[in-house]
Amino acid sequence: MSLEWLIRIATNYWPMFLRGAWITLLISIVGTVVGFIIGLCVGVIKTIPLPEKGSKRIFLKTINGLLSAYIEFFRGTPMIVQSMVFYYGTALVFDIHIDRLLAAMIIVSVNTGAYMSEIVRGGISSIDKGQFEAAHAIGMNHVQTMTNVVLPQVVRNILPATGNEFVINIKDTSVLNVISVTELYFQTKTIAGNNFRYTEAFFITSIIYFVMTFTVTRILRAFERKLDGPENYNMLGNQMQVAIPKKLD
Amino acid sequence: MSKERVIEIQHLSKSFGNNEVLKDINFSVNKGEVVCIIGSSGSGKSTLLRCINMLEKPDGGKIIYKGKNILQEGHDIYKYRAKLGMVFQQFNLFKNHNALSNCVVGQVKVLGRSEEEAKEVAMKYLKVVGMENYIHAKPRQLSGGQQQRIAIARALSMEPDVMLFDEPTSALDPEMVGEVLKVMKELANTGLTMLIVTHEMGFAREVADRVVFMDKGVIAEEGTPEEIFNNPKEERTKEFLKRILNEDLD
């Protein structure tokens, strides 16, 4: 590895690196956000209490079975294989050529969704039973209980795990080069191949990956702290007219 | 006192597996009445309270509210529950909401009140429990006694027909029991309908209009505090009181 080549590749190809990094980041953000939403939905559905009998019970059980199959399949197969099956499969079976970037986003979202579903389910079952009971006792139904009481707590609790998924996604989008998405790894391969300088090109890329994952981790930490709010509350003085705040929280 | 019945329970039964926890329970709560349920551990007091607001599904019997049996298929149990205020042993304040918002969220989401009105109502009851200065505090920042007083305000904010308390002071440090009992005494004096499971015999004697003694899933005896505490008729009531009074002396 020579410093000269490092500098030369960096100065000549920085727009390509940057573009690759941007695509990687874009796929990871979309994949994590959509996967998070999928995970929340699946988690909520999977925790609906089963009615004791009737067609509703059978319906819910079927849905749960399908969701379990989805989770097991996507957690049990490599994303690189999923991408091939999905990208070439849609072309073959439906005779459509789906945009590569879109295909990549769909793959990462669905994959992340499978992992997030389990994380959310775990998050919901770790919430104290008393929270559900208090919400029910006040007259809330399942959806109201979830949206107003349980999920806000779950989201806060699973934020570190979500950040972890985000970091994994930044790194794992590199496998999408098999369907020729112009993410960072694919771009680097092209640059390296053009110059026959693999070490230098991939060294630069390793730094870019690290900067991205490190920054994301820091930003999420700061976000967690912000969500937790101040350590102390302001006590309203006894003499003071008690003001009713405009906004809750 | 008027004899209007808020809730009437007929032949209520409940089992967990083959453990028959409630057997043929019959009793009612009248408007403005304060009823205390006492009895030894495991006698089914909590289960009875939890059956009344349907946190547990009774196996048989009737719960009559406003002339209708709420155990009948198709009854809107969410609306019904909103009419019963519940105070738990473990407070169970919503951890993601501050004190004020704990008292507001149910009013807005369940009763459909406006945010503004809900806040006014919440402030009114937070004042009743003496917690109006802590509206910004999250549950984790408050002592047990403070949390329980907010939990009472949360239930009151729904303006229920009857308040159910399940050993509201049992999880509290001794020095905080007093502040919660004081609030409850004040509420009792306002004519609120209350059904209270308690181990605080002094409190029951002082505030109850009627005391219900439960033993092994049945109501063994009920009467005025005078009757139950001074002249219990049943042998098991006598035994229970003797035991509990000895404990208090220790």
Ligand SMILES: Nc1ncnc2c1ncn2[C@@H]1O[C@H](COP(=O)(O)OP(=O)(O)OP(=O)(O)O)[C@@H](O)[C@H]1O
């Ligand atoms: N969810 C449950 N599943 C199985 N058994 C239960 C459940 N809840 C209560 N029980 C059983 O029902 C019986 C009555 O319990 P309950 O909690 O109603 O008693 P309690 O009178 O409130 O007692 P304590 O004074 O200790 O609170 C006990 O034997 C208990 O083990």
Ligand SMILES: [Mg+2]
């Ligand atoms: Mg109990």
